Amino acid sequence: MARTEKPLFRIAYSLYTKTRLGYIFHKKQLKRTREHYPTGHSIVCPMNINGVKILPVPILSDNYSYLVIDVASNFAVAIDPADPEIIQACLEEEGATLEAILTTHKHCPILDKQTIEVGNLRFQALFTPGHTVGHMIYVLDGEPHNSPNCLFSGDLVxxxxxxxxxxxxxxxxxxxxxxxxxxxxxxxxxxxxEYAQDNLMFAASVEPNNPAIFTKLEWVLRQRHQNHCTCPSTIGEEKEYNPFLRTHSSSLHDALGIERQPSEDSTSFRSRVLEEITWNKHICLNSRGFPKIYCI
Ligand SMILES: [Zn+2]
Structure with a gap:
């Protein structure tokens, strides 16, 4: 049986993203969290990779925006800069010039696989609907910098x-x-x-026999105990412990007690597995009185 969440969250999200009321709520949130977290919700370290500086910018109570700076030109790209005041302050501190803004949530699919170049930075935009119907992610090409690619995943992963x-x-x-x-x-x-701690605790409840979850959780708990940022991880790591990237895993199927039916093709079955995990997460959040209504 397909499991769907009550429409309340979808309605609330629609109000938040599409109405004047949502905008006013957002502005109030920005003000309140600036006062509550004057230096940001987490301690972040910039990552320098052969001519590229990546600076996570903590905003609101658990969001990250990012500044990606081409060190040679000091051109900067901002990703999801939801609090312009904080982004502007970071740009001034870095002495960088904002050349482009990449947002993840509300696009039309025409952007899929387009390349965006700023100085020595080259991003590929990928259309990834699901959280919103117009969601995009951005992959920074590491090849010119002799480094791994960087995925800015917004609220997809x-x-x-x-x-x-x-x-x-x-x-x-x-x-x-x-x-x-x-x-x-x-x-x-x-x-x-910054959802790592809650997410890994959920993963541990779903797949308690997966040691990769507990190894990462132990590290994340140490990081969060000191209020340190937990990113970046790698896609390889995520495939080991992130249940949403493990819908193909027989050990996850066993843990969920879910079996592929003879009439089901692989994609339909994995989609059902994803629904089951999502439903479990929904129950888990509700049982803890989780207060947030968006972007979980
Ligand atoms: Zn979102």
Whole structure:
């Protein structure tokens, strides 16, 4: 039986993203969290990779924006800069010039596989609907810098998690998750939220016999105890412990007690597995009175 969440979350998300009321709510959130976290919700370290500087920017209570700076030109690309004041302050501190803004949530598919070049930075935009129907992710090409590619995944994939399906369907989300899985295992994952601890605890409840989950959780707990940022992970790591990237895994099927029916093709079955994990997550969040209504 297909399991679907109550429409409440979809309605709330629609109000948040499409109405003046949502915009006012967002502005209030920005103000409140700037006061509550004057230095950001997490301690971040910039990563310098052969002429590229990647700076996670903590905003709101658990979001990350990113600045990607071409060190040679000091041109910067901002990814999901939801708090312009904080981004502007970071740009001034870095002495960088903002040349482009990449957003992940609301696009039309015409952008799929387009290349965006800024200085020595080259990004590929990939259409990945599911969280929203117009969701995009961006892959920074590491080849010119002799480094791994970097995936800026917005709310498609988090460390050990994936975005709530607000506007898409399980099958659409599955095809987008497969885009992520098809990227190289060494690809660095820079997600849109700091959800690692909760996500790994959920993963541990779903697949308690998977040692990779507990190894990563132990590291994440140490990081979060000191309020440190947990990104980046790699796509290779995520395939080991992120249940949303493991819908093909027989050990996950066993843990969920779910079997492929003779009439089911592989994609339909994996889509059903994804629904089951999503449903379990929904129950888990509700049982803990999880307060957030968006981007989970
Ligand atoms: Zn979102």
């Amino acid at each position: 988090f460390l050990s998690g994936c975005g709530r399906i607000f506007e898409g369907s399980s099958s659409l989300m599955l095809s987008s998750l497969d885009v992520v899985s098809s990227l190289g295992d060494e690809t660095l994952l820079w997600p849109g939220h």
